[in-house]
Amino acid sequence: MRNFVTSTTVVSLRYKDGVLMGADTKGSYGRLAKYTGLQRIFKIGDQTLIGVSGEISDMQYLKKTLETLTEEDPRKIDSHGYYKMIQRLMYSARSRMAPLNLNVCVGGVDSVCTEDGRADQKTLGCVDHLGNFYFSNVICTGIGAHLVLPLLRSKVDGRENEITREEGIGLIEEAMKILFYRDCSASNEIQIGYADAQRVHISEAYRIPTNWDIAFREDEIVFE
Numbered sequence: 149m150r151n152f153v154t155s156t157t158v159v160s161l162r163y164k165d166g167v168l169m170g171a172d173t174k175g176s177y178g179r180l181a182k183y184t185g186l187q188r189i190f191k192i193g194d195q196t197l198i199g200v201s202g203e204i205s206d207m208q209y210l211k212k213t214l215e216t217l218t219e220e221d222p223r224k225i226d227s228h229g230y231y232k233m234i235q236r237l238m239y240s241a242r243s244r245m246a247p248l249n250l251n252v253c254v255g256g257v258d259s260v261c262t263e264d265g266r267a268d269q270k271t272l273g274c275v276d277h278l279g280n281f282y283f284s285n286v287i288c289t290g291i292g293a294h295l296v297l298p299l300l301r302s303k304v305d306g307r308e309n310e311i312t313r314e315e316g317i318g319l320i321e322e323a324m325k326i327l328f329y330r331d332c333s334a335s336n337e338i339q340i341g342y343a344d345a346q347r348v349h350i351s352e353a354y355r356i357p358t359n360w361d362i363a364f365r366e367d368e369i370v371f372e
Contacts (some may be wrong), residue, residue: 227256
């Protein structure tokens with residue numbers, strides 16, 4: 149596979165009422181920050197949120213394919229259905245030896261039948277470029293799986309039914325700030341989206357505050 153314009157980490161987690169996702173808006177051409185303002189979190193269907201990292205052109209192809217399949221299917225597709233659809237699309241592309249160089253987070257809240265009636269079920273899963281897939285309370289793609297996943301797991305696992313939306317957004321902003329400091333392909337301009345039983349919402353892009361004072365030491369200043 150040959151990459152052209154790529155993007156970096158998507159951070160996602162379950163919270164009390166649904167699923168949260170965060171991503172920055174930078175597109176890189178190698179080490180060149182080629183594009184800003186790229187949206188990588190999308191609403192698909194009525195109640196599903198997807199966040200994509202990897203090759204930007206592959207992301208655009210996947211998004212267009214999902215929108216076409218949604219328009220052609222008269223049935224309402226829930227977030228678990230989109231998760232399975234994306235997994236089959238990624239595995240099919242891999243089997244044709246033309247894989248989509250993407251990692252896709254899929255989240256939403258589905259209404260499911262239980263013994264006690266209907267209940268809301270939170271779905272959060274990830275599909276990689278080979279079609280491999282898994283579910284988790286916290287998912288980070290790319291270098292975020294090494295830098296911020298342990299931090300988020302320590303704060304989310306076991307508390308996913310207690311965390312409020314505001315606390316979850318704070319955790320994602322903290323994770324994105326850590327990535328901005330340590331990942332040369334990351335940006336501090338981010339978007340955060342959430343999906344609950346009522347709606348799917350994606351914020352406008354905004355900048356998280358950063359502080360580089362720690363990078364300066366008076367005893368290392370050579371020129372005044």
